[in-house]
Amino acid sequence: MKKPLLSTALLLCSLNVAAAGSKVLATGGATSIEGAAGGGIVPWAVINGYGSSGQWSVTGYASQVGVDDFTLNSKGIGLSYDNKYELSFGRQELKLDTMGGELNQQIIGLKYKIAGELLYSAMPQISVGLQLKKQLDFAIPAAVGARHDSGTDIYVAASKVWFDALWGRNILLNATVRGTKGQQTGLLGFGTVSNDDYQWVSEFSAVMLLNPQWAVGAEFKQKPNELAFAREDHWRDVFVAWFANKHLSLVAGHVDLGSIATFEHQTGYYLALESTWSF
Amino acid sequence: MVVLIRSALLLLLVGCSSAPEPKDWLYQQLGAETGVTRLVDGLLVEIEQDPQIVQHFADTDIPRFRKLLIEQLCELSGGPCRYSGATMQESHTGFQITQADFDNLVDHLIKVMTAQQVPVGAQNRLLAKLAPMYKDVVYR
Numbered sequence: 558m559k560k561p562l563l564s565t566a567l568l569l570c571s572l573n574v575a576a577a578g579s580k581v582l583a584t585g586g587a588t589s590i591e592g593a594a595g596g597g598i599v600p601w602a603v604i605n606g607y608g609s610s611g612q613w614s615v616t617g618y619a620s621q622v623g624v625d626d627f628t629l630n631s632k633g634i635g636l637s638y639d640n641k642y643e644l645s646f647g648r649q650e651l652k653l654d655t656m657g658g659e660l661n662q663q664i665i666g667l668k669y670k671i672a673g674e675l676l677y678s679a680m681p682q683i684s685v686g687l688q689l690k691k692q693l694d695f696a697i698p699a700a701v702g703a704r705h706d707s708g709t710d711i712y713v714a715a716s717k718v719w720f721d722a723l724w725g726r727n728i729l730l731n732a733t734v735r736g737t738k739g740q741q742t743g744l745l746g747f748g749t750v751s752n753d754d755y756q757w758v759s760e761f762s763a764v765m766l767l768n769p770q771w772a773v774g775a776e777f778k779q780k781p782n783e784l785a786f787a788r789e790d791h792w793r794d795v796f797v798a799w800f801a802n803k804h805l806s807l808v809a810g811h812v813d814l815g816s817i818a819t820f821e822h823q824t825g826y827y828l829a830l831e832s833t834w835s836f
Numbered sequence: 837m838v839v840l841i842r843s844a845l846l847l848l849l850v851g852c853s854s855a856p857e858p859k860d861w862l863y864q865q866l867g868a869e870t871g872v873t874r875l876v877d878g879l880l881v882e883i884e885q886d887p888q889i890v891q892h893f894a895d896t897d898i899p900r901f902r903k904l905l906i907e908q909l910c911e912l913s914g915g916p917c918r919y920s921g922a923t924m925q926e927s928h929t930g931f932q933i934t935q936a937d938f939d940n941l942v943d944h945l946i947k948v949m950t951a952q953q954v955p956v957g958a959q960n961r962l963l964a965k966l967a968p969m970y971k972d973v974v975y976r
Contacts, residue, residue: 579888579939581946608937640935674935676942677970720964725957769946770955 577803578607578614578835582769584675584718587798587808588618588831590631591688591742592647592666595714597810597827598778598792599760601731602684602716603675604643604668605635607803608835613638615836620829622812626655626820629744633664643668643686651744655820660744661693673717675729678726681717688712690743701786701818704753710737718766729764729774737778739816740784749783756781764798772798790815794827808833863915865958872915876905876947882944889937914966924972931976938974942966 558756586603589595594605597620606614621628633647646665652659668686675682688710692698695706712735722728734757738747748754758781764774778792796810810827817823858864880902883890893901908923910917921927942963949959 577944579936581939609939610934611936674970677938677967679968720967721957721960725955725960727960727963769950783932 566604576834576836577689578612578833579609580607580803580835581676582607582800582803582805583766583772585614585616585755585833587806587829588616588633588635588645590620590629590649591664591687591710592618592631592633592635592645593668593686594637594643595733596731596762596764596774597777597794597796597808597812597829599731599733599776600666600668600686600688600712600714601733601762602670602673602682602714604637604640604670605645605685606637606833608637608834609640611639613836614833616831618829618831620808620827622814622825622827624678624729624812624814624817624823624825626650626653626823627817628654635666641670643684649744655745656818658697659694660688660697662709662743663691663693665689673715675716676718676720681715683713683715686714687804690739690747692743692746695746698740698744701745702750702771702784703740704748704750705738706746708717708738708743708747710735710739710743712736712744723765727766729762729766729772731762731764733760734758735760737781740781741789742780745784745818749785751785752783756783772800774798787819790817796827802817804832804834805835854865858914860914860916862913862958862961863910866913866954866962867952868915868924869910871952871954872909872913874952875945875954876909877901878897878948879905879941879944880953882948883941886944888940892931892933892937909962914961919954924969925976928973929976933974935974938970 585606586594586601593600594603595601605616608614614637619632630650631694635645639645647664649662666688668684670684673680673682691707714733716731718729720727735758758779759780762776764772766772775795780789780791782789792814794810794812798808800806811829813821904921907917908919911919
């Protein structure tokens with residue numbers, strides 16, 4: 558999956574077409590594992606791609622998280638308009654490397670910017686979003702106590718860039734509040750036999766932009782802990798992002814996913830590739 | 837012990853008395869008069885080549901615009917100038933400037949500053965001063 562995408566991206570970049578969009582480099586963020594523009598594991602208030610007012614943007618992404626006993630492959634496509642509306646189609650494949658087998662999930666994401674401008678307003682940019690998730694291999698989640706094979710996450714996110722904030726560098730902070738019934742973001746189903754209520758969780762990202770092309774950051778994602786058979790931990794990551802230009806970005810990180818389905822101390826790498834085109 | 841305290845106090849004093857940042861720090865970082873002039877000229881070239889925003893300058897007296905922009909960036913960066921033009925709100929009203937237009941100008945400015953080797957910290961300081969003007973410039 559990754560190699561053809563990379564070579565296509567490089568080929569397209571070398572054509573040097575004008576379809577770059579107006580937004581400032583890096584302000585489209587990266588694409589999170591659920592398909593929304595953001596960091597690696599947190600959806601932000603930013604809208605994907607580089608389409609500014611009146612412009613369209615198309616974004617393709619592929620990422621891989623590799624921890625001790627699992628591998629998560631995510632890929633998908635995003636569409637945005639007017640730096641205000643975002644639509645994404647994502648597909649996740651969780652490989653159970655130690656247990657054997659895999660769990661697939663599809664996610665349709667919607668995001669709408671309701672206020673503020675990431676770079677220009679004193680108020681943070683604020684967006685609301687929906688993620689319609691469908692677990693495609695429900696046998697295992699059902700066996701461990703999940704109630705539904707689908708669920709809808711709702712969230713509100715606030716993001717802001719402060720110029721010249723620390724050591725002359727620009728800082729982006731994001732805070733997201735999410736309502737979810739998902740176990741391990743839905744990969745282990747939604748709701749449990751004993752509890753079918755929404756759980757409210759907070760997610761945070763902090764990023765320092767070292768220069769227009771390079772950024773380093775850290776994220777924290779609070780997780781519910783509802784399944785009886787295994788503890789679910791909060792997620793953390795640190796990352797480096799490189800924005801080659803308005804068509805290509807790469808993110809590499811280290812993740813700590815804690816305990817997953819009784820497998821303890823799941824740590825490892827995160828790699829993401831994104832290509833975006835604006836019109 | 838007394839010696840230790842005394843040297844600690846001395847260190848503290850030295851630390852506190854280290855020269856505060858001069859008022860024209862940013863102006864000097866941008867290259868003072870020569871640098872600011874080059875920055876504006878570079879920006880004018882970018883504007884001229886940008887079909888998205890060049891239309892807004894169809895009726896603009898470019899030499900006057902250039903002079904005012906140099907004045908404005910000079911004053912804004914702590915240089916020895918006085919901006920003699922209209923307020924941002926007055927000078928942009930009626931132009932229907934969009935977010936995309938504003939984004940493009942920021943993009944051009946970063947490109948020109950980078951090409952002229954303005955340090956990243958100084959670039960960000962200038963952007964910090966210009967970004968709040970968005971509300972006075974766009975959709976007026």
